Amino acid sequence: MSKRPGPKLTIKATCFDCEHERSESYAVQGDSGCNVFCAHPDMVAESKLRSNRRIGDSTWDTPKWCPMLAGAIADLTRKVS
Numbered sequence: 082m083s084k085r086p087g088p089k090l091t092i093k094a095t096c097f098d099c100e101h102e103r104s105e106s107y108a109v110q111g112d113s114g115c116n117v118f119c120a121h122p123d124m125v126a127e128s129k130l131r132s133n134r135r136i137g138d139s140t141w142d143t144p145k146w147c148p149m150l151a152g153a154i155a156d157l158t159r160k161v162s
Contacts, residue, residue, distance in 0.1 A: 092154065092157070093142070094142070094143035094147070094150055094154075095141050095142060095143055096117065096119065096136055096141045096142040096143050097149070099149075101119055101120045101124075101149075102117065102118070102119065102120070102122040102136075102141065103118045103119075103120045103133055104116065104117045105118075110116070111143060112141035114138055115138070115139050116135065116138060117135070117136040117137055117138070117140060117141055118133035118135055118137070119133060119134045119137060119144075119148065120132070120133045121148055123135075123145075123148045124148065130157065132154070134146075
């Protein structure tokens with residue numbers, strides 16, 4: 082395997098502070114954290130089991146299915162170029 086000729090760039094998206102993020106704290110025997118959900122209208126309409134689509138357990142990393150992710154990436158690339 083050869084090395085790349087320059088730096089590797091990584092883009093990390095987070096749902097923390099997103100207006101559509103919802104979290105519910107939990108505490109059970111020796112474990113605590115937050116269930117994190119997306120309340121974006123597109124995700125709520127898609128979810129059949131609950132009113133919000135689950136992102137994860139104590140993680141705010143933006144999932145690939147986020148309806149706003151492509152727009153955020155496009156905005157960033159416009160600003161950089």
